[in-house]
Amino acid sequence: MTRSPSASAAADSRALLRAIPKVDEAAAWLAAEVEVAAAAGEMQPVVPSRLLKNVVRELLDDYRRRILAGELLTPAALTRDQLLPSLKKRLTARLQPNFRPLINATGVVVHTNLGRSLLPEEATANLMAVAARYSNLEYDLQTGRRGSRYSLVEDLLTELTGAEAALVVNNNAAAVLLVLQTLAAGREVVVSRGQLVEIGGSFRIPEVMARSGARLVEVGATNRTHRRDYEQAIGEETALLLKVHTSNYRISGFTSEVAAEELVELARGYRLPVMEDLGSGSLLDFSRYGLTREPTVQEVLAAGVDVVTFSGDKLLGGPQAGLILGRRELIEQIKKNPLNRALRIDKFTLAALESVLRLYFDEEQACRQIPTLRMLTASYEEIRRRAQRLRRRLKDLPVARCELELVRVNSLVGGGALPEMPLPSCALALKPRQISLHQLEKALRAAPVPVIGRTEDDRLLLDLRTVADNEVVELAAVLQEVLVAGSNEQVA
CATH class of the missing domain: 3.90.1150.180 (Aspartate Aminotransferase, domain 1)
Structure with missing residues (x-):
């Protein structure tokens, strides 16, 4: 009796399924190839047998699914010579780290998307040193007692910028959140409508402020905000005045904003602090090198701004971090916020940041040795x-x-x-x-x-x-x- 086409196809599929090699058999083929490649220096000498079998099982399962889906395959496609190249390719991919340099x-x-700022050689050397050995992360070598991790970079930051005190957390969004939550939770924060920015990852100032518990009070228009706008918004519930540097876009034409000095003068009359989020932040005046002028951290602090926040891995050229600088009494309040522990930086960030900051004592050296500045x-x-x-x-x-x-x-x-x-x-x-x-x-x-x-x-x-x-x-x-x-x- 002649078989129907469907019966014939089913029989062919069963024959192909039987032709698929056993996992242990194919794993032995692959192990032998690994030995040859390792001897030639093309692959690491020891590959865990569990990983070998997982790679084999994944490939054979793929072939099994293709056969059951009716894809055209022949028994020759399931032989050692045909399977080995695919197995080696999969194994090579699995042996590569997911997080790779490029x-x-x-x-x-x-x-x-590619890691932001590269670290200078001094920073990577310091990272290696503290990664491989114990360190004085929270141990005061002078007193022999518990110390503060923040003190490892605070003196450098204050000396470089003129700030009274400093604190470093894990990124700038965290820095903004922590400051607002400490100084303005349950109260009002006045900010220009033209400064309600959004940056990458949908980080928006209004949303961060809401998470902090502070209440946003928008003033002015998108393109023009005046001193009187801030003054009219100040009331009994006002906790601070916030200035956000629009580092990731520009509004040109019929525009106006209140300078930091003027905002500080206004705030002093009401005994209110002024906070400025610089976003990218810089310790150098880039206009000296033909770039657009940006306010430096030192200039903003010299204008009287009470708290300044900015990123560590942008124009500073360091590791991911959120830097908080300003008046001592305010920084001390921020340090005591329990949320600070959840946002604190680790020893690797500290090691890298300290090395980068030390280079800034010589501007020529900083531009030569910090990759971001050099580029x-x-x-x-x-x-x-x-x-x-x-x-x-x-x-x-x-x-x-x-x-x-x-x-x-x-x-x-x-x-x-x-x-x-x-x-x-x-x-x-x-x-x-x-x-x-x-x-x-x-x-x-x-x-x-x-x-x-x-x-x-x-x-x-x-x-x-x-x-x-x-x-x-x-x-x-x-x-x-x-x-x-x-x-x-x-x-x-």
Whole structure:
């Protein structure tokens, strides 16, 4: 009797399912391959058997699902020679850390998605030292008694900025929340309507204020706020006046805002504190280096502002942190808030932050050794020379594979800082001929050292402002491998 097509397909599926190797058998194949790769230095010598079996089981389960879904497979696809490449590829992917370093060729210096500021060598060395040994995190070496972790950087911050006292928490959103919760919970905070900003991650000043328990009082208009607006809003329930620096956008044209000095003068008449959230925050006057002028932390404190908050991993060029500086009596209140313990920084942040702050005692040294400052202040000619080095390393790449050209572009500061400050830069523009732009971008992201660029005008731009000198050789090697391998695969 002739079998029906459905019966025949079911029989074929059962035959294919029986052809799937046992997990232990396939794991033995993979283990043997690991030994060979380890001997050649291509893979770590010891791979846990549990991980091997998990990788094998996942792949075989995928094949089982494909067979049951009626996908066209043959017994030959389930042999050792056919399965091993897929198993090795999966194992290699599983052995890679999820959190990995990469090459940032986007031209965005403070790139939030790529880790924001890089740390100087001094900071990474200090991190290694305190990570591998016990430390005086909360131990006073002079008295032999319990100490405060905040004292490890407080003196540096006060000396550098002129603040009376300082406190550091885990990010700037936490800093704003902690200050408002301490000084204004259950009371009113007056802020200009034009300063109710939102930054990345939907961090909005009104929402943070609501979480703190303070009540928002908006004054003025979006584009213009005057001293009289603040004064008319002050009442018995007013706890403080808040100024938020709009570091991630600009309003131009018919605008007006109250200067910090004027706001402080007004607040003093009512015995109210003034708080300013600087957002990005900076200890340097960037206008000296041709960038847009931003108020420095020192200037804001000198204007009489009672509490200043800003980020550690933006224009400061340090680790993620929220810095709170200002009048001693207010900072001491903030330190005693129980919420402070939930927001405190760890020993690694402290180690990195201390190292970065010490570099600021010499501005030239800071600009030379803190990567964020070095990238922001780099000249076009310096970046072009780096781009030329990269181009020379790719001189043997056939034009038939990829068109290469050095082009003038604009980099960005990033991190919500200096939004209107394009930085003249030089990029290597790639226009692949044998693979698509999407395939090139995807292949670079999948490389052992991922490379992230940006696409413009049907080209992939690799902006050399954010590529370090010691990354040029590595970047060239990745490009060579991806373009040649990718083209060969496409031709095959």
